[in-house]
Amino acid sequence: MKGLSRKIVREISDSKNEPLWMKDFRLRSLDVFMKTGFPRWGPDLSGIDFSRLSYYLSPGSGKSSSWDDVPAHIRKTFDKLGVPEAERRFLGGLGAQYESEMVYHSLKKEIEEKGVIFIDTDSALRDHSRLFRRFFSKIVPPSDNKFAALNSALWSGGSFVYVPEGVKVNVPLQAYFRINAQGIGQFERTLIVVGENASLNYIEGCTAPVYSSPSLHAGVVEVIALKGSTVRYTTIQNWSRNVYNLVTKRAHAYAGSVVEWVDGNLGSKVTMKYPSIYLKGKGSRADILSVSFSGKGQVQDLGGKVLHLAPGTSSRIISKSICQKGGSSCYRGLVYVRKGMAGSRSSMRCDSLLLDSVSKADAFPSLKVEEKDVELMHEATVGRVSEDALFYLMSRGLSQSEAVSLVVLGFISQFTRELPMEYAVELNRLIRLNIEGF
Amino acid sequence: MALEVNNLKVEVDGNIVVKGVSFVIGDKDVVALMGPNGSGKSSLALALMGHPRYKIKSGSAVLDGVDITGISPEQRAKLGLFLSFQNPVDVPGLGVETFLRQAYNSVRGRMGVMDFHLLLKDRMSSIGVPGQFSSRDLRGFSGGERKRMELLQMSLLNPKIAILDEIDSGLDSGALKDVASELKKLSAGLLLITHYIRMLEFLRPDVVHVMKAGQIMRSGDFRLALRMDREGFG
Ligand SMILES: Nc1ncnc2c1ncn2[C@@H]1O[C@H](COP(=O)(O)OP(=O)(O)OP(=O)(O)O)[C@@H](O)[C@H]1O
Ligand SMILES: [Mg+2]
Numbered sequence: 001m002k003g004l005s006r007k008i009v010r011e012i013s014d015s016k017n018e019p020l021w022m023k024d025f026r027l028r029s030l031d032v033f034m035k036t037g038f039p040r041w042g043p044d045l046s047g048i049d050f051s052r053l054s055y056y057l058s059p060g061s062g063k064s065s066s067w068d069d070v071p072a073h074i075r076k077t078f079d080k081l082g083v084p085e086a087e088r089r090f091l092g093g094l095g096a097q098y099e100s101e102m103v104y105h106s107l108k109k110e111i112e113e114k115g116v117i118f119i120d121t122d123s124a125l126r127d128h129s130r131l132f133r134r135f136f137s138k139i140v141p142p143s144d145n146k147f148a149a150l151n152s153a154l155w156s157g158g159s160f161v162y163v164p165e166g167v168k169v170n171v172p173l174q175a176y177f178r179i180n181a182q183g184i185g186q187f188e189r190t191l192i193v194v195g196e197n198a199s200l201n202y203i204e205g206c207t208a209p210v211y212s213s214p215s216l217h218a219g220v221v222e223v224i225a226l227k228g229s230t231v232r233y234t235t236i237q238n239w240s241r242n243v244y245n246l247v248t249k250r251a252h253a254y255a256g257s258v259v260e261w262v263d264g265n266l267g268s269k270v271t272m273k274y275p276s277i278y279l280k281g282k283g284s285r286a287d288i289l290s291v292s293f294s295g296k297g298q299v300q301d302l303g304g305k306v307l308h309l310a311p312g313t314s315s316r317i318i319s320k321s322i323c324q325k326g327g328s329s330c331y332r333g334l335v336y337v338r339k340g341m342a343g344s345r346s347s348m349r350c351d352s353l354l355l356d357s358v359s360k361a362d363a364f365p366s367l368k369v370e371e372k373d374v375e376l377m378h379e380a381t382v383g384r385v386s387e388d389a390l391f392y393l394m395s396r397g398l399s400q401s402e403a404v405s406l407v408v409l410g411f412i413s414q415f416t417r418e419l420p421m422e423y424a425v426e427l428n429r430l431i432r433l434n435i436e437g438f
Numbered sequence: 439m440a441l442e443v444n445n446l447k448v449e450v451d452g453n454i455v456v457k458g459v460s461f462v463i464g465d466k467d468v469v470a471l472m473g474p475n476g477s478g479k480s481s482l483a484l485a486l487m488g489h490p491r492y493k494i495k496s497g498s499a500v501l502d503g504v505d506i507t508g509i510s511p512e513q514r515a516k517l518g519l520f521l522s523f524q525n526p527v528d529v530p531g532l533g534v535e536t537f538l539r540q541a542y543n544s545v546r547g548r549m550g551v552m553d554f555h556l557l558l559k560d561r562m563s564s565i566g567v568p569g570q571f572s573s574r575d576l577r578g579f580s581g582g583e584r585k586r587m588e589l590l591q592m593s594l595l596n597p598k599i600a601i602l603d604e605i606d607s608g609l610d611s612g613a614l615k616d617v618a619s620e621l622k623k624l625s626a627g628l629l630l631i632t633h634y635i636r637m638l639e640f641l642r643p644d645v646v647h648v649m650k651a652g653q654i655m656r657s658g659d660f661r662l663a664l665r666m667d668r669e670g671f672g
Contacts, residue, residue: 387490392527393537395487396591397515397544406540410531410575 004050006030009153016122016156019129029142029152036146043270043299043330048216048244111169117162118173121189124160131162135193139222139250139278147218147246151187158188158219161202165195165226172201172234172420188219192231194257199230203420205237215242215269223251225259227281232260236423238267238430241297245271255281255310262418263290264427265300266434274332276305279313279344286315291415294327294359295434303332303364304348308374312343319350320412323359324435331363331380339370347377353411354384355404355435401436408435440465440627441519441599446497448478448485454495455481457652461645463599463627468641470663471631473649474671479631480524482649483601487521488514501599515545518598520626522588522605528577534587535572538594545595561593566616581608589617593624601629606637615640635667 009030013023038045108118117128124132142152163169194200217239225231231251239245245268251259261275277286288304306315321329331350352361363380385407393403409416409428416424441463448456455478463469471479485492486499488511498505506514529537539554549557558572567586571579579587585605592600602621606614618640621628630643638646638660646663648656650671656662 386527388527389529391484391487391489391511392523393529393541394511395515395521396537396541396595397512398540399512399544400510402540402544406532406537407529410529413531413533413575 004030012154012156018125021133022125025137025142026153026155029149032142033146033149033153036143036149038146039272042272043301045244045246045270047269050216110171111173114167114169115164116167116169117160119160121158121160121191122156124191128160128162131193132160132191135222135224136191137222139224139252140220140248144248148220148248151189151218151220151248154187155189155220156187158190158221159192159202159204160190161192161194161200163194163198163200163229166197167195168199169201172203174203186217188217190219190221192221192223192233194223194225194229194231196226197228198226201232201234203234203236203423205235215244217243217245217247219245219247219249221247221249223249223259225251225253225257225284227254228256229254230258232262234262234264234419234423236264236266236419236427237271239271240267241269243268245273247271247273249273249275251275251277251286253277253279253281253284253286256283257281258285258287260287261289261304262415263288263302264415264419265290265292265302266427266430267298268300269297270299270301272301274303274305274334276307276334277315278307278309279315280309282310283312284310285313288315288317288319289415289418290319291412292319292321292329293431293434294321294323294329296325296327298327300327300329301332302329303334305334306336306346308335308337308341308344308346308371311341313341314345316346317348317350318414320415321350321352321361322355322408322411322431323352323361324355326358328360328362330361331365333363333365334368335366335376335378336368337371337374337376341371342373344371344373345375349378350380351411352382353408354382355408402432405432405435440467440502441629442498442500443486444498444500446482446485446499447495448481449493449495450481450491455652456485458497459649459652459654460497461647461654461657463629464644465598465627466625467645468628468630468643470638470643470646471629471649472633472646472663472666472671477649478652479649480603483521483524483603483629483631486514486601487511487519512544515595515597520592520595520597520600522585522592522600522602524603524607524631526579526584526588530575530577532576534574534576537576538572538591541591542594558594561590565590565593565620566613582610582613585609585617586613589620592626593620596624597626599629600624600626601631603631604633605630606632606634611636635663638663 006027009026013026140148142149223231223233253259259277263275265271275288279286286306290302292300292302294300304317317333319331323329333348335346335348337344348365350363354361361382365378365380385404389407390403393406408431416427444460445458446456447454447458459482473479481492485494494507499507501517501519538558542554565586567590585608609617614636618637643660646658647654648666
C-alpha cells in the first residue's frame with residue numbers, strides 16, 4: 001500500500017499537534033487496518049485506489065483546483081437545479097466560501113449561549129480534550145471493520161456536537177454550513193453526545209451532487225444518546241459517481257432515549273452503510289429510515305442494525321430502494337434481541353422498486369431473537385412500477401417520465417416527509433432529474 | 439365533429455374484444471354506451487385513451503381532425519380527451535394536490551401553487567369532495583369517493599370529450615344527482631358508459647348505443663335506453 005505507513009500517520013498527528021494518546025490511537029488503528037481483511041461479503045471494492053489517499057485536509061486539499069475539472073454531468077445538474085454560482089463552486093468540490101458561513105456563525109452563537117458545542121472534530125480534540133476523550137471511539141472501535149480502522153488512523157475533520165443536559169436544540173444543526181467553511185474530508189469523524197433529556201436534530205450532506213476527486217470516503221459517526229434524550233441524525237448523500245462511500249455509523253441509546261437515523265443515498269459508485277443502534281437502556285427506541293436510489297453503474301449496499309440489549313425497547317427499520325438503468329441495491333438488516341429483554345418490539349420493512357428489467361434489488365433481512373416475550377414483524381417486497389398507475393397518470397397529461405417520477409416520489413414519501421421542507425423539495429427535484437434524464 | 443371513431447378494433451391479451459366499432463360524439467353531445475358485462479365497453483374506452491395493453495389493431499379515432507390512435511395518452515389528454523376510469527388507480531404516497539396540480543399544469547398551462555390551491559378548493563366544494571381529500575394520498579378512497587375524484591379531475595382539466603366509464607356505479611343517490619348536475623355544467627361532449635337509467639334520466643342522451651360481444655348491435659335515442667333497462671339486453 002503505497003505511502004500508507006506509520007511515518008505518515010505520525011506526521012499527520014504531529015502536524016496537528018495532537019496529544020500523545022491520539023497519536024498512539026492512530027498508530028494502533030493503522031496496525032488494525034493492516035491486519036484486517038476486506039469484508040468477505042458485499043459489493044466489489046477492488047476499484048479502490050489506496051495509493052491516492054489524501055491523508056489529511058489542509059485547507060484547499062482534496063478539492064478540485066478548477067471549475068473545469070468538475071465533471072460535465074455535475075455541472076449540468078447544477079444548471080438544471082438552478083444552483084447559484086457560489087454554491088456550485090462549493091458543491092463542485094471547490095470549497096469556495098460564501099454566505100452560509102455567516103449563517104453558520106450566527107446559528108453557532110445562538111446555540112453556544114445554551115452551552116452547545118458544534119465544531120469540527122479536530123478543534124474539539126484541541127479545545128475540549130477531556131470531554132472529547134471521554135467519548136471518542138467508545139462506540140466504534142478501530143477493530144470494528146477495515147474501514148473504521150482506516151478512518152481511525154487517518155481521520156480529519158467531521159463534526160463534534162455536544163448538547164448539555166436538558167438543552168433542546170430546536171433548529172436543525174446543519175453540518176453543511178460548517179463543512180462549507182472548511183471543505184469535506186476523506187476520513188471524516190463525527191462524534192455527537194446528547195445529554196440527559198436533551199434533544200438534537202442534526203443534518204449532514206446536501207442534495208445537489210458533491211464532486212470529490214478522492215474516490216474513497218470512509219467516515220465514522222458515533223452518537224451517544226444519554227437517558228431520556230432524543231437524537232435524529234439525517235444524512236443526504238449525493239457523491240459524484242466515482243466515490244466509494246464506506247461509512248460506519250453507530251449510536252448507543254440509554255434509558256428512555258430515542259435515536260433516529262434518517263439516511264438518503266443518491267450518489268456514489270458504491271455505498272456501504274448500515275447505521276446501527278444499540279438499545280442499551282430500558283425503554284429506549286430506535287428508528288432507522290433509509291432511501292436509496294441506484295442508477296447506472298451504482299451499487300447501494302445499505303441496511304440497518306438494531307440490538308435490543310435492554311427490556312422494553314422498540315425498533316423500526318424501514319428501507320426503500322429504487323433502481324434504474326442497471327443500478328443495484330442490496331438491503332442488509334439485522335435485529336437482535338438478547339435473552340431476557342422482555343417486552344421488546346421490532347418491525348423491519350424493506351421495499352424495492354425496480355424501474356426496468358436490467359436493474360436489481362436484493363434483501364437479506366435477519367432476525368436473531370433469544371427472548372420469547374417479544375413482538376416482531378418483518379416484511380420485504382420487490383415491485384415494479386405498475387403499468388396501470390403509469391397509464392392513469394399519463395391519461396392526466398403527464399409524460400411517461402413525469403408519471404414514473406410521481407410513482408417513485410410516492411414510494412419514498414414516508415421518507416421525504418421526515419425531511420425539513422427545503423431538503424424534501426430538493427430531494428424530489430433531484431429524483432425527478434435522475435429519472436427524467438439529462 | 440369532436441370525436442369520430444371509425445371501425446375500431448381493439449386487442450387485449452391476444453383477443454379481439456372490440457370488433458369494429460364506429461360512432462361520433464359532437465361537441466356537446468351526450469352519447470350513452472350500454473351493454474352487458476364483458477361486452478368491450480371499458481376496453482374501447484381504455485384503447486381510446488391509449489392504454490398500452492389495449493391495442494388498436496385497425497380503424498381510426500379522430501379528435502377535432504387529429505387521428506389520435508398513434509399518439510401517447512399524454513398527448514391525447516392535452517388535445518382534450520378525458521377518461522373517467524371504471525376503476526381509478528391508487529398511487530401510494532402521491533399527494534392528491536400535487537398530482538392534480540401537475541396534471542393541471544400539463545394540460546392547461548402553468549398556474550402558481552397558491553392560485554391552483556384556491557381553484558382546487560373551489561372545485562372540490564362545488565363537486566362535494568371533502569376538503570381534507572386534497573391533502574391525502576391518492577389511495578384508499580371508497581368507491582363513490584373515487585368517482586367524485588374522477589369528476590373533480592375532469593372539471594379541472596376541462597376536456598372537449600370525456601369518456602365516463604361507469605361514473606355512476608358506486609355513487610349513492612344524492613351523489614348521483616350532484617355528479618349529474620356538475621356534468622351538465624361542464625361543456626364537454628360525453629360518452630357515458632353505464633348500466634343504469636338513473637344517470638341517463640338526468641343527462642338525457644342524444645344517442646344511445648348498445649354494445650354486445652365487441653360490436654354496436656343497436657343504436658337509438660333515449661327510448662332505447664329505457665327499453666334496455668326494462669327488458670334487458672336479450
Ligand atoms: N387486461 C385484460 N386482459 C385480458 N382480458 C381482458 C383485459 N381487459 C379486458 N379483458 C377482457 O375483454 C373483454 C371485455 O372487457 P371490458 O372490460 O371491456 O368489458 P365491459 O363491457 O367494460 O364490462 P363491464 O360492464 O363488466 O365493465 C372481457 O372478456 C374481459 O375479460
Ligand atoms: Mg367496464
